[in-house]
Amino acid sequence: EPEVTQTPSHQVTQMGQEVILRCVPISNHLYFYWYRQILGQKVEFLVSFYNNEISEKSEIFDDQFSVERPDGSNFTLKIRSTKLEDSAMYFCASSESATNTEAFFGQGTRLTVV
Amino acid sequence: QQQVKQSPQSLIVQKGGISIINCAYENTAFDYFPWYQQFPGKGPALLIAIRPDVSEKKEGRFTISFNKSAKQFSLHIMDSQPGDSATYFCAASITYNTDKLIFGTGTRLQVFP
Numbered sequence: 001e002p003e004v005t006q007t008p009s010h011q012v013t014q015m016g017q018e019v020i021l022r023c024v025p026i027s028n029h030l031y032f033y034w035y036r037q038i039l040g041q042k043v044e045f046l047v048s049f050y051n052n053e054i055s056e057k058s059e060i061f062d063d064q065f066s067v068e069r070p071d072g073s074n075f076t077l078k079i080r081s082t083k084l085e086d087s088a089m090y091f092c093a094s095s096e097s098a099t100n101t102e103a104f105f106g107q108g109t110r111l112t113v114v
Numbered sequence: 115q116q117q118v119k120q121s122p123q124s125l126i127v128q129k130g131g132i133s134i135i136n137c138a139y140e141n142t143a144f145d146y147f148p149w150y151q152q153f154p155g156k157g158p159a160l161l162i163a164i165r166p167d168v169s170e171k172k173e174g175r176f177t178i179s180f181n182k183s184a185k186q187f188s189l190h191i192m193d194s195q196p197g198d199s200a201t202y203f204c205a206a207s208i209t210y211n212t213d214k215l216i217f218g219t220g221t222r223l224q225v226f227p
């Protein structure tokens with residue numbers, strides 16, 4: 001069964017450092033997302049990406065965040081200067097189309113900022 | 115208006131019992147209501163979803179009941195099993211102008227043998 005894969009599974013970084021979280025969406029999917037889940041809290045939308053550009057972003061997704069699809073398979077989330085409050089589980093998701101709204105989630109990257 | 119309220123926060127059910135999780139929303143523009151199941155250390159996985167043109171959808175032991183006038187929907191898990199122990203999230207989306215999911219706060223379900 002096709003799946004969304006994320007690397008690394010756990011990333012520890014010092015405050016102020018840049019991190020890049022990587023995702024390989026399902027191959028025929030066109031819509032890509034990042035969500036985050038702070039420990040014990042709900043899953044929150046960060047950004048959606050379609051046709052090589054951001055289609056929507058939340059207020060959480062400020063100038064410190066960026067997304068990129070550097071090649072035909074990877075989808076990355078970069079946090080330029082990490083803060084303690086960026087510690088969370090980050091989930092990548094993808095869906096086939098805007099009308100087929102079943103989003104498939106990866107297993108997540110746990111980001112710990114120290 | 116964009117919130118989805120979920121209850122209860124946690125639920126303990128005996129094996130074979132019925133688990134019921136409720137969600138409520140305010141924004142009548144929502145037109146897609148999925149339920150996600152999340153096991154520890156894993157990402158959310160779609161369990162079942164409904165659109166507001168039907169009042170109920172059943173897949174195996176899982177049923178969504180949808181009440182459009184009350185702006186509420188619920189997940190019923192019949193014959194609950196220990197393997198159903200997980201966190202369940204309801205969500206909502208406005209599919210015609212956005213594709214983001216608005217998640218509820220989650221319900222931690224524990225099914226004891």
